[in-house]
Amino acid sequence: xxxxxxxxxxxxxxxxxxATNNNFNCTVKxxxxxxxxxxxxxxxxxxxxxxxxxxxxxxxNEHNYKIVVxxxxxxxxxxxxxxxxxxxxxxxxxxxxxxxxxxxPEINDLIIRLAKDNYAVVITVQRWNGxxxxxxxxxxxxxxxxxxxxxxxxxxxxxxxDFVDSFETEKVFLCDRIGGGCGTCKLCVMLTTGEQxxxxxxxxxxxxxxxxxxxxxxxxxxxNMVTRFGYQPIIYNRIKANSKQTGKTAHIKDSLQQIxx
Numbered sequence: 157x158x159x160x161x162x163x164x165x166x167x168x169x170x171x172x173x174x175a176t177n178n179n180f181n182c183t184v185k186x187x188x189x190x191x192x193x194x195x196x197x198x199x200x201x202x203x204x205x206x207x208x209x210x211x212x213x214x215x216x217n218e219h220n221y222k223i224v225v226x227x228x229x230x231x232x233x234x235x236x237x238x239x240x241x242x243x244x245x246x247x248x249x250x251x252x253x254x255x256x257x258x259x260x261p262e263i264n265d266l267i268i269r270l271a272k273d274n275y276a277v278v279i280t281v282q283r284w285n286g287x288x289x290x291x292x293x294x295x296x297x298x299x300x301x302x303x304x305x306x307x308x309x310x311x312x313x314x315x316x317x318d319f320v321d322s323f324e325t326e327k328v329f330l331c332d333r334i335g336g337g338c339g340t341c342k343l344c345v346m347l348t349t350g351e352q353x354x355x356x357x358x359x360x361x362x363x364x365x366x367x368x369x370x371x372x373x374x375x376x377x378x379x380n381m382v383t384r385f386g387y388q389p390i391i392y393n394r395i396k397a398n399s400k401q402t403g404k405t406a407h408i409k410d411s412l413q414q415i416x417x
Contacts, residue, residue: 169353170200170395171345173224176357177375177390178366180204182212185362187219189393193358197395200356203250203348207368208237214244222250222348224278227270229370231255231282231293233262238269250348251276251329258298258312264319271327276347279320280331281308285372293371338397354397361392 174180174190182204194202203222206213207229216223223244227237241252252270256263256279270277284290284306290299298312308316320330332341338355345355366376379389 170197171349171351171353171355172197172200172202172395173205173344173355173357174202174221175205175359175363177359177379178363179210179368180206180360181210181363181367182206182215183362184215186360187215189360189362190221193360193393193395200395201349201351201353202358203344207366207370208240209368213240216248217243217245221248223248224250224253224344224348226253226255228255228263228266229368231257231260231371233266238266241275249275251278251343253278253280253331255280255282256308256316257282257294258308258315259294267319267328271323271325275327277328278331278343278347279316279328281313281316283307283372283374285377289372356395356397358395359390359392365389 180186190202190204194200203224204216205224206216206226208225208227209229213225225241225244227241228234241249252275254263254267254270254277267277267279282293284299285304287296287306290296290306296306298308298310299306300309301307317330317333320328329343329347331343332338334340338344342352342355345351345353365379366373369376383389
């Protein structure tokens with residue numbers, strides 16, 4: 157990460173992302189539950205994770221939690237979604253999440269526009285569960301199949317990294333650039349609080365299962381898998397670092413080994 161951050165919240169030991177396996181729907185019940193949890197955990201900073209198409213999204217303006225908004229969850233760039241982002245109080249938007257696919261210039265244009273409008277943008281590279289979904293949006297030559305998913309690689313990945321590095325102002329970032337998980341990335345923590353704190357997550361019972369079906373959503377994929385195995389789809393109301401945040405996934409371990417960490 158290129159930016160230098162100055163600590164801003166003294167004494168906070170943990171940053172908690174709300175809704176990693178589901179969606180924070182911005183309902184009254186969710187905010188009430190989150191307020192109670194925040195009061196019970198004064199040493200933690202909570203920020204919420206929402207889809208731009210969340211029906212009650214603009215209720216976030218009535219509260220002071222930072223929010224991360226996914227602006228193109230369906231992979232399509234839609235002007236009405238951008239317009240909706242601009243209706244959120246600017247100081248609440250920790251960063252805007254944009255999903256990336258190569259050879260879709262409208263996505264690059266969206267990122268450039270957001271950066272010019274002074275939003276911090278974190279690009280997440282779309283990964284695919286299978287060839288069929290990949291070929292609906294992109295070309296097989298841009299991806300390598302590893303650890304059960306098709307991941308951007310080769311020249312296409314280098315072009316994305318060059319695009320991110322081309323911005324003169326440090327407003328555009330690439331999520332998990334070196335593949336080491338949250339422990340080496342730290343964008344969620346730093347862009348939200350400006351501090352080096354531990355990162356954890358919580359999924360609220362008032363949020364329930366995510367109502368959206370975004371293309372090859374990793375959270376939905378995992379939920380469907382554990383449900384088939386007979387397990388509870390989501391563990392609710394527990395603050396805990398997940399596998400990506402702790403660096404326990406096989407993909408992260410392999411990536412760290414390759415870079416000698």
